[in-house]
Amino acid sequence: MNAITGIAAEDLPAPAGAPILSVSGLRVSYGRIEAVRGVDLAVGAGEFVGIIGSNGAGKTSLLRAVTGVLKPAGGSVTFDGADTTGSGSHVMVARGLAMVPEGRMVFADQSVRDNLLLGAFTRIKADPQGVAADIDRMTRMFPRLGERIDQQAGTLSGGEQQMLAIARGLLSRPKLLVIDELSLGLAPKILDMLFPVLTQLNREGLSILLVEQMASYALAVTHRTYVMENGRVLFDGESKALAGDDRVLDAYLGRRGKH
Amino acid sequence: MSGKALGWLALALFAIVLAVFPWTGDLIGERWPTSYELRLVIRAMIIAIVVIGLNLLVGFAGLVSLGQAALYGLGAHVAALLSLRAGFSFVESMAFAVLIPAMMGAVLAFPTVRVRDVYLTVITIAFGLVFVNILRDWVSVTGGASGLANLPRPTILGERLMATRAASFNYYYIVLLCLLVALWVQYAMANSRYGRALRAASQSENAARALGVNVVAVRTLAFAVSAGFAGLAGGLFANLALFVNYETFTFTASIELLLMVILGGAGTMAGPILGTGTLFAAQQFLQGLGEWQTFGYGLLLALVLFLMPRGIVGSLAALRARVLAKPEARQTGAWPNWGPGLETITAAPDERGQVTMQAQGLTLRFGGLTAVNNVAMEVRSGTVHALIGPNGAGKSSLLNVISGFYRASEGEVRVFGQAVANAAPYTLARLGVARSFQNTELFGQMTVLDNVLVGAQPHFRSGFIETILRLPRFRREERAAREEALRLLGFVGLSDFAAEEARNLPFGHQRRLEIARALALRPKLLLLDEPAAGLTHGEIEDLVNLIRGLADRGMTVILVEHHVDMIMAVSDRVTVLDYGEVIADGTVAEVQANPRVIEAYFGAGSEAEQTEAAA
Amino acid sequence: MEAVTQYLLTGLSVGSVYAMVGLGFYVMWTAAKAVNFNFGDIFMLGAVLTVVAIDQGIPLLPAAVLAVAAAAIAAAAIERGFVRPFNREANAIGWMLTTIAVGTMIESATTALFGSNPRGLPSPLAETPIRLGGAGIYPQELLLPVALIIVAVGLELFYRRTMLGRAMRAVAWNRTAAGLVGIDADRITLIAFGIAGVLGALAGLLIGPVVQASSTMGAVIGLKGFMVAIIAGIANARGVVIAGVLYGVAEKFIEGYLSTAARDAIGFTLMVLLLLLFPQGLFGRKEIKKV
Structure with missing residues (x-):
């Protein structure tokens, strides 16, 4: 049972298999700046998972630690059944994790x-x-x-x-494709063309982890979404359910206490 | 005993030991030191003067020169030629031996305007090689390999200057005096706005420029002073040896000088003395290595770099700090803390209701990319004006244009009614525009207090000579600046951290310090680039209070921020950018309700509408 | 006219050496944003080790191959031991000092072991000069521009046509992105220094028969190669080749029409002035400074 969302695991769409990626207690620091402050996250085999959150929430830092671009300050990363905490990115690629980085x-x-x-x-x-x-x-x-x-x-x-x-x-x-900010600087017309491609790839069996600032897109295409703020996962849940969740919109536009 | 008192004691001891040294024989009743040993010490003192100058460049300004031996040689040759060919007196020739290399140094500094790091070092090497080449081949002037010999013995007021007992070792004492003066200048410069500006420019050039430091000017000064010391030492050397030729001033000599700086501890007060002394002692040993002597130098340099990159003094200081470190309970104060005396910060705001910043048709292109596109924007004085937009919308670029870091491709920016399209960041800073940086740009290896003092730079009126001689106006201004800096630290709750190195601060404190430093400029317009990034909720609330408080006291604030709560709480007006263009402008409520803003943040299409409907 | 031909030919030959050494700097810089500051010593090892190998009774060609291989290994070892540990942060300059230290050691050890007197490097192409358009020149000197063309074309093909070359360009463009496609950027950098070592050592061994091999032959040429690379805009291989050759020719004309003694003084001054006029190099691209 997820403490924040109140959604039990059986309510989620059945994952196609054991998690391909699982992250636990992950922390990332730049010097003394703590960008990620203990994140747990999992991507099931064949699953399409999103991470949304405003700028500076720690999404990109989280991805960088998962893909081996930087070493985490704490916590662990398990990919495809092996502990890969702190492995370099070239090692991760060889293991089957590819990344589409922010800014392409x-x-x-x-x-x-x-x-x-x-x-x-x-x-x-x-x-x-x-x-x-x-x-x-x-x-x-x-x-x-x-x-x-x-x-x-x-x-x-x-x-x-x-x-x-x-x-x-x-x-x-790759077994898992990690995408950071697909929408960055792209016109909506192009996004309307790119997102279906991802959906198609996922249907063909590719697991995808998508970090996206534009919540509407992420929530529309993914199975499950994590919402991050200030280096932590605020809550997570089935994307369809979150799309109607006030807290998501509030987190973006600061419309607190208006409902 | 404090580190500072210890330092002065060591210096006094050092001076006394050196002063007594020639007479040691009388005390112990032996013929010691021999004239060879005495000359060795004199030469070490002369080299130490060069090394002190190089330390200013390498240790403080962060500029690596591998042509210092040439400047040393220039001084030696100027002194030699003037006394040999033009019949100048000792004092006259020495004056030129200092001046001409100092001017050469200023010329050498010119490349730092355009090139940095390795390129600069290569230029200094080239200078050194060209110099030696000229010395070797311009035989009619320099004598080529046979050099300039038989220089007249220097005199002052008819007194012949020699390092012999008969002359009471008068030349020895002249050299010692010069060394002590060099040490003093090093100390006085390091502990003044000049030293702070140099260190600031080397640790974060951008931040230094944003705080009103004319980086080119201070680097030119550092180069000139450093070269002046090299020239002084060169003149002393020529008048000691009474013979000069190019072999003393080759590239290898430049490496040795650099090795002494690093061995002693670059950027420390005593480092040059210890580095020079140690290497001179080592040289006596290395000479025994015969043809492997140079190898020994290389090995020594490599060992120092691997084993103690901070040099003897740096490593000892680190050790002392570790041994003496006691877990002090340091209190983080509440902020903002509007104590007495802070009125000076906001004493001269732009008149209410004025347009403090105005941008018209502002466009910024990088290659093919248009980061800011035809932006018009008006910021009224005493307001907090937020600049928001999705990632890559051009917010930071716009801020960089306003603060002079980027030059607009088209359009106009007016600040305080003045067109400032081409003004340098330091000029804008002196006009009253202060800024913070997205990824805090503190001067990490300077103390918290010194960081703030860099911001006080533009308020000083005392010049370089006043500073070196520590004349009353300098003392007054320095004291006032310190008091104000301490008040500012109190204001952001960091009083207890004044002596800490900035890089050791936790992140939230670094943000506070950056704001205190910007306020030291007493700005009329404050630009904050994502000041809340990485802060906790409590800290963000404090930050909101601080910004509001500044605006209420008349300061104008432009705020780039993503933390929506904060923008809503603090802003008088909001401008929204997307793809470099202004898509909305108005009060918080107007912007929040604007469909184009929602689309920019959430994406277009039915999904967004669904989410909207659900909300 | 004959003098002009003579200056052009010898200039072309010495310029080819600068260009090859400059290309070595280019290869190192693109991969690591750092170089072996005393790269001239690798150049020197190419010639000196060939002489040493010949002393051991090894015929010229195998001796040359051995020398180049040894110099390349030394160059790679310097990357691993002296550059990488001091190039962790952006704009670090520790590597500059460590490579100067190791260069000093190599040079003085060579002086001690090899002797301080220059030694001839026997080559069948450096025995009798030939006449060409009224100018006298050793065939060995004409070999240098040929070698330069082969090296430059080979390097271009390597960068464009091989996976390793593409990977090297990828690392040069963006280390992070290179890692994200599975390239081990550290390994690529090590290899790059090795390749640079081959270029430098080859240049040294080819000019060796003309100038003689000695422990000090590399110092100034290394610096000239670096300056040539810098004024060309260090990230542009073709520019480095052009600048190197031009500088060599310019030197010979200065020697001929002004004075041999003033050659380096004028040459270096010229390069410093060019660098001040074109801080990004003659063929370099302007980089946008991020704030």
Whole structure:
């Protein structure tokens, strides 16, 4: 039973399997600044989980600790059955966790194709044919990347760069895809195109953890959502239920005590 | 005993021992020191003067020069040439031996305007090589490899200056006097606004600029003083050896000088003395290594960097602090604490109802990206004006334009009625614009009190000479600045932490300190970039009170913030940015009800409407 | 006219050395945002170790290969031991001092073990000069521009066509993002220093027959290579090649028309002035300073 939401585990949609990712008591500090102050979180295999919360709530820091970009100050991360607390990000990718970072971080001075090849860095030696086939698959999923396959990634539009970042992440054939701020700087039209792709990927069996500032999108596509504030998980629950929850809107616009 | 008293005692002992040293033989009844040993000590004292100058650059200004030996050589050659070829007296030639390298140093500082770090070091190396190249090959002037020999023996008032018993070791005492003067200048500079500005600029250049420090000017000063010391030492050397050639001033010598600074402890008062002394002693040993001598230097440098990167004095000080550290119960005071004397901070606000800040058609582009797009905005005096918007909306960029850190691509900014589109941050700071930074930019290795004192920089009127001589006006201003800084620390509840290094403060305290530091400028316009980020709810409430209190006393505040509760509680007016454009502007209630604002934060489409309906 | 041809040819040859050393700095800088400050010593090892190997009775070509390999390993070891531990924070400069320290040790140890006298490095291409457009030049000197072209093209292909090269560019662009696609940025940096070592040692061993091998041959050339890389805008390989060659040619013209003695004084002054006029380098891109 979750103390805050009052929702028992059996009320949630049945997770497809054991958790692929589970985080417990995670803390992240920058020097003396504590950005994440003890977070518990789990993503079931095949689940699509969101984290929402205002800026500075600690979402990105949480993701960075999970994906190995930085070392947590405390707590543990278990991924795919192994304790991966403090493993570097290149190790996590090899284990099957890929990340689409905030701001996309495509390799702007290299071609779209090279970006995709780099996405497959951990497996290209072992499986060059598989990588080639996957690149084909990506260009079908995102035809605009196919059209610009030899163009420098830096010349792509923001939306195209986000597609590239997703495709690059997928090329490592991850078990869990972690996405940070998909919507950042993107027009609604592009988001309306990108979110269904994620839903489709999830239906095909990919577990996804999505951090998103735009709560409406996150709540619409995910199974379950955590709401963070001030480095802690405020509450979590089924996304459908949270979409109608006053506390979510209040947390964003400060409309406290108006109901 | 306090560290400071200990330091003065050590200095007095040091001076006495050196003063007595030539006469030790009379005390113990032996022929000691020999003239070789005496000259060794004189040379060590001369080198120590160079090292003190280099310490100002490396230890305080954070600028690594590997061309210091060339400046030392410049002084030596100026002195030698003037006395040999132009018949200048000792005093006259020494004056030029200081001045010309000091001017050269100021020229060398020019690159710091444009380049930093490694590039600067490379430039100093190049300078050193060019200098030695000229000395070696301009034979008609410098004598090339055979150098300038047979310099006339220096005299003052007809008295021949020598380091011999017959002359009462008068030259020895001149060198000692110069060394003590150098130590004094180092001390006086370090413990003044100049030293604080140098350290501030090296620890966070942005924050220093935002607090009214003209970084280029103080760095030029540091370079000039440092080069002046090198020149002084060079002149003393020439008049001791009565012979100079380029071999003394090569790149290797520059490395040795740097090694002495680091070995002793960069940025410490006694470091240059201990570093020079230790290396001179080590040299006697290294000479025994023959052709492996240079290897020994390299190894020593590497060992120092690996084992005690803070040098002898730095490591000892750290040790002392650890041994003496007693768990002091330090009280964090309540804030804001409007005590007496704080009126000065808000004594000269912009007149009520004025437009304190006005932006028109303001556009900022980075390459192809438009961060701020045709923004018009007006901030009235004495109000709290919030600037909000989703991530990447251009809020911080706008703040950076207003405070002079970014130059607008188009449009105009007026502050206090003045167009300031091209003003440097330090100019704006002196006009009365203060700011805080998103990721607190404190001067981490300076004390809490010194951090605030940097903010008081623009209120000083006393000049460099007054400061070095510690004349009455300097003392008065320094005292006043300290009192005001302490009042400000009391204001934010940090009185007990005044002597603590800023980096050791917990995060919430760092935010408080940053605000106190900004207030030390006595600003009319205060820009706060996410001041509540990382603060607890209680701290945010205090912050709201503080901001309100400042505005009620006439200060104008522009606030970039995400904490919605806080914005609602503190703001008179809110401007909302999205994609760099103003999408809403009005009172809190107006903005809260604006559908475009809701869309910007939540996303478009039916989902948002559902959520809206549900709310 | 003959003099001009002579200056151009010898300038091209010495400029190729600067360009190759500059490329070494480029490779190190892009991967680590730090360099081996005394990279000239790796250059020196290329020549000196070849002579040492020949002394041991090893024929020229295998000796050269061994020397380059040893120098590359030394270069990589310096990254691991002296650069990485002192390059943890952005804008750290500790690595500058540690690499100067280790460079000093390498140079003086070489002086002690190898002797302070320059030694000839035998090459069949440096025995009799040939005449070319009225200018006299050793074939060995003409080999240098050829080697430079091969190295520059090879480097370009490596960066564009191989996975390791792409990974290196990815690390240079954004270490975090590189880690997030599974690249071990530390390992890549180590390899980059090794590759730089190959470039530096190769330059040293190729010029060795012309200038003779000695423990001090690298000091000034290393610095010139660094300055060339900096004024080119250190993140631009083609710029480094152009700047290196131009500087070499300029030096020879200064020597010819002004004086040999003033060469470095004028050359360095020129470079400092260029750097002041173009702080980002001649071919560099302007970086946006974040506040």
